[in-house]
Amino acid sequence: MDLQETKDLVYRCNKCGLCISACPVYQQLLMEAASPRGKVQLVKSYLEGGMELSPRFKEILLTCLLCENCVVNCPSGVQHDHVFTDLRTELVKTYGLNWKKRLIYKLLTNEKLLHSTSVLARLGRNWLLETFAKGMRLGNIPVERLPRVNPKPFRDRFNGLVLPEGEVRGRVYYFTGCFTNYFAEEVGQAVVNVLKRLHLEIEIPSGQDCCGVAAILSGEEEIPMKSVEKNISTLAREDLDAVLVDCATCGAAFKKEYIALLRRKGMDTSKAEILKGKTLDVLEYVAERIDLLPFRKDRNRPKIRVTYHDPCHLVRAQGVSQAPRKILKALPGVEFVEMKDANVCCGGGGSFQFDFPDVSKGITANKIKNIRETGASIVVTGCPGCRVTISGNMDESDQITVLHPIQLVDRLLSEETPEKSPQ
Amino acid sequence: MIGKEVKKELRAIVGDGRYLDNKEDLMLYSYDAFMVQAQPEVVLLPITTEEVSKIMKVASRERIPVTARGAGTNLTGGSVPTQGGIVLCFTKMNKILDIDKENRVAVLQPGVVNMEFQKELTKYGLYYPPDPGSMAVTTMGGNVAENAGGPRAVKYGVTKDYLLGLEVVLASGQILHTGGKTIKNVTGYNLTQLFCGSEGTLGLITEITLKLLPLPESRRTLQAAYKNLSDAGQTVVKVLERGILPVALELLDKVFINIIEDYTHIGLPREAEALLLIEVDGPEAGVIDQAERLTKLCREMGAHEIKVAKTAEENEEIWRARRSAYGAEARLRPTAIAEDCTVPVTKLVDMFQEVAKIARKYNLLIPIVAHAGDGNLHPQILTDIRNKEEMERVVKAIDEISIKAVELGGTLTGEHGIGIAKREILPYEIGEVAMEITRTLKKAFDPFNILNPDKVVRIV
Numbered sequence: 001m002d003l004q005e006t007k008d009l010v011y012r013c014n015k016c017g018l019c020i021s022a023c024p025v026y027q028q029l030l031m032e033a034a035s036p037r038g039k040v041q042l043v044k045s046y047l048e049g050g051m052e053l054s055p056r057f058k059e060i061l062l063t064c065l066l067c068e069n070c071v072v073n074c075p076s077g078v079q080h081d082h083v084f085t086d087l088r089t090e091l092v093k094t095y096g097l098n099w100k101k102r103l104i105y106k107l108l109t110n111e112k113l114l115h116s117t118s119v120l121a122r123l124g125r126n127w128l129l130e131t132f133a134k135g136m137r138l139g140n141i142p143v144e145r146l147p148r149v150n151p152k153p154f155r156d157r158f159n160g161l162v163l164p165e166g167e168v169r170g171r172v173y174y175f176t177g178c179f180t181n182y183f184a185e186e187v188g189q190a191v192v193n194v195l196k197r198l199h200l201e202i203e204i205p206s207g208q209d210c211c212g213v214a215a216i217l218s219g220e221e222e223i224p225m226k227s228v229e230k231n232i233s234t235l236a237r238e239d240l241d242a243v244l245v246d247c248a249t250c251g252a253a254f255k256k257e258y259i260a261l262l263r264r265k266g267m268d269t270s271k272a273e274i275l276k277g278k279t280l281d282v283l284e285y286v287a288e289r290i291d292l293l294p295f296r297k298d299r300n301r302p303k304i305r306v307t308y309h310d311p312c313h314l315v316r317a318q319g320v321s322q323a324p325r326k327i328l329k330a331l332p333g334v335e336f337v338e339m340k341d342a343n344v345c346c347g348g349g350g351s352f353q354f355d356f357p358d359v360s361k362g363i364t365a366n367k368i369k370n371i372r373e374t375g376a377s378i379v380v381t382g383c384p385g386c387r388v389t390i391s392g393n394m395d396e397s398d399q400i401t402v403l404h405p406i407q408l409v410d411r412l413l414s415e416e417t418p419e420k421s422p423q
Numbered sequence: 424m425i426g427k428e429v430k431k432e433l434r435a436i437v438g439d440g441r442y443l444d445n446k447e448d449l450m451l452y453s454y455d456a457f458m459v460q461a462q463p464e465v466v467l468l469p470i471t472t473e474e475v476s477k478i479m480k481v482a483s484r485e486r487i488p489v490t491a492r493g494a495g496t497n498l499t500g501g502s503v504p505t506q507g508g509i510v511l512c513f514t515k516m517n518k519i520l521d522i523d524k525e526n527r528v529a530v531l532q533p534g535v536v537n538m539e540f541q542k543e544l545t546k547y548g549l550y551y552p553p554d555p556g557s558m559a560v561t562t563m564g565g566n567v568a569e570n571a572g573g574p575r576a577v578k579y580g581v582t583k584d585y586l587l588g589l590e591v592v593l594a595s596g597q598i599l600h601t602g603g604k605t606i607k608n609v610t611g612y613n614l615t616q617l618f619c620g621s622e623g624t625l626g627l628i629t630e631i632t633l634k635l636l637p638l639p640e641s642r643r644t645l646q647a648a649y650k651n652l653s654d655a656g657q658t659v660v661k662v663l664e665r666g667i668l669p670v671a672l673e674l675l676d677k678v679f680i681n682i683i684e685d686y687t688h689i690g691l692p693r694e695a696e697a698l699l700l701i702e703v704d705g706p707e708a709g710v711i712d713q714a715e716r717l718t719k720l721c722r723e724m725g726a727h728e729i730k731v732a733k734t735a736e737e738n739e740e741i742w743r744a745r746r747s748a749y750g751a752e753a754r755l756r757p758t759a760i761a762e763d764c765t766v767p768v769t770k771l772v773d774m775f776q777e778v779a780k781i782a783r784k785y786n787l788l789i790p791i792v793a794h795a796g797d798g799n800l801h802p803q804i805l806t807d808i809r810n811k812e813e814m815e816r817v818v819k820a821i822d823e824i825s826i827k828a829v830e831l832g833g834t835l836t837g838e839h840g841i842g843i844a845k846r847e848i849l850p851y852e853i854g855e856v857a858m859e860i861t862r863t864l865k866k867a868f869d870p871f872n873i874l875n876p877d878k879v880v881r882i883v
Contacts, residue, residue: 014750016749042451
């Protein structure tokens with residue numbers, strides 16, 4: 001692999017240290033190894049031949065949420081995420097992926113296998129839960145608080161195309177992502193309901209592929225390729241108004257990671273650029289059209305206090321921060337309250353929370369403290385990873401519901417009172 | 424070389440998690456924000472004064488060099504362990520021990536981050552003014568050891584002006600307490616101030632007592648753009664002459680205006696030759712009055728565009744942008760050496776011209792940001808450490824700039840310290856008598872020359 005770009009980037013770092021204050025992992029560990037600057041210097045030393053890809057090197061490189069807070073706080077323009085993903089790829093070549101991750105990524109990127117496994121998984125999860133999983137934890141999350149598997153995959157409900165009532169004002173593709181398809185049908189249904197209210201034709205083919213981003217960010221180059229190529233060829237279409245995603249991470253894959261991966265591999269990125277141009281987070285799309293939604297404004301009831309958490313993959317990877325806030329401020333009956341450090345990572349970081357539960361725990365505790373301090377009864381965020389991490393780490397006594405913002409929009413449109421989510 | 428048995432002893436003092444000696448971790452403590460690197464043999468992260476004392480007893484017995492370090496943002500190599508040995512990293516000793524609102528003092532451990540401290544004080548309506556550019560990450564132990572300054576020095580002074588007392592672990596491992604909680608204290612020699620700016624060469628700071636101020640009611644920042652740099656420089660002199668006391672009075676040259684704008688996109692005037700950032704604070708009415716007087720004065724002095732921040736956010740945005748200067752310049756060249764020469768304010772324009780001459784002479788890119796209100800210039804030598812030939816010119820240019828500042832009645836370094844960067848030219852400013860006393864003091868506190876050896880003054 002040509003690491004030239006990474007070489008140029010590491011020489012941009014003049015070790016000013018401003019990234020350190022921006023790094024949630026450093027704040028927990030207070031050691032240079034945890035800091036973005038330290039990792040960049042380590043990579044530089046490796047590229048200069050002064051360091052091997054040792055187990056400690058690997059551990060240091062992986063002790064990172066890829067939350068990109070260092071990237072946006074770096075005056076020198078070192079793109080840490082680019083450097084770290086490049087090096088993760090080198091590490092995978094040396095060490096391979098551990099078998100569990102390899103299995104999961106293979107499964108995720110094999111749609112047919114995943115589809116049939118989900119039936120088994122549903123049985124398995126429920127059996128596990130109901131018999132002896134109480135008290136067991138995955139990372140810091142008690143197993144009984146992990147999301148339940150959908151009775152049947154969400155996309156199986158549709159035969160590929162959903163039509164609105166009345167006139168048709170546009171056509172969008174709804175890329176549900178794996179999470180909505182297998183775990184969060186309520187989010188998928190809310191997205192469909194809201195888009196129908198906007199009079200859109202919605203394409204939801206049952207045979208969508210995983211975005212593959214989990215494997216890509218682990219540094220795996222081959223396993224995700226089939227999904228990447230298939231997604232690009234089916235979605236980079238000029239006839240669509242937009243490709244909508246409800247998952248911040250899938251959005252980051254389409255807008256950013258696919259192009260980075262193809263460039264790393266020296267492949268053509270022109271079609272990936274088209275996909276990037278078509279992709280919008282559902283929140284961006286709805287925010288632009290929030291005035292078109294028929295909310296009932298005459299209801300006289302106490303306002304629901306709601307706060308918002310910025311997913312790393314939305315606020316930094318995609319630069320989207322105003323759209324969700326615009327939606328929340330426009331919702332009748334909602335009192336939107338900003339939490340402290342809303343754009344700081346929740347500590348999940350994909351598999352980070354399972355690989356480094358002790359570090360993750362402190363970061364998540366800060367997030368939950370900030371949520372509690374708002375006095376909100378609902379926290380919304382457009383990333384399934386964040387929702388699992390936040391709701392999984394809440395106390396039993398917390399009467400705080402964790403939702404996708406679109407679920408709140410949908411509930412207000414259908415005039416139901418939001419209640420505690422099943423997660 | 425630290426022997427196996429001694430390493431075991433050191434490890435036992437702090438425990439496994441806070442003892443580091445593998446290759447990767449040693450590399451990570453081989454640098455600060457200066458360009459020289461050198462690896463320690465072990466890194467220890469103490470959390471109590473007792474641990475530091477025990478470590479020093481071992482180091483003293485075994486004659487092991489000990490380099491103290493906080494966040495590693497030093498710009499003169501002060502935290503680089505040039506003789507190997509132990510790096511004592513204080514980042515985990517980061518508790519604010521007391522904020523005493525009635526007596527208006529705070530007591531804290533050395534690893535507390537400047538900005539975290541400031542944020543905490545706001546809750547009490549209190550204020551600690553020193554604001555080094557690295558304040559978001561820099562630790563208070565380092566601030567005291569370097570006598571850190573910052574833009575607000577014009578009105579509020581620097582770290583030493585707030586320092587009331589210290590707890591220090593000496594080279595021998597003995598624990599020294601100096602000063603106290605009172606503003607007035609003339610009991611004995613002023614040992615407290617001796618450690619302030621000693622750059623870790625006399626003792627290790629383990630607890631700090633600071634004087635605080637009430638938080639100013641209001642503040643406002645004004646930006647004035649000039650087509651002519653010397654007009655901007657003259658404005659600075661006039662501001663002080665007319666009895667206006669701004670909190671900060673910063674000057675950016677054209678290169679810096681553009682570097683910062685590239686990074687922040689906050690709408691700085693790219694075409695200007697110089698930009699003044701002037702902050703005033705105090706009661707709201709006074710602030711408005713000062714801002715108006717300043718606007719008038721800047722216009723009189725030739726500013727072609729003047730903007731006043733309207734909200735606290737706008738204010739903070741400007742200062743965040745200013746603080747990004749050191750990092751942002753790396754977009755032009757990979758190595759940046761931050762110069763720190765300081766002259767009387769009336770010599771500011773002369774010094775700007777001298778730097779420009781030296782830059783031409785050595786064919787180097789040397790843009791300038793300056794804490795103009797206190798005469799502290801930061802010419803930034805932008806270069807590439809991999810280019811040997813250019814680096815030779817850089818070294819000559821740095822010495823000439825520093826010496827020129829002294830000739831103009833100024834000083835080698837206003838706030839970055841001597842470290843290794845300016846050690847060789849130190850005698851030029853302070854002279855042989857002061858050098859001799861410096862060496863004598865160093866030997867009195869550190870007879871075996873184990874505390875940050877090689878820094879400030881070399882002991883043979």
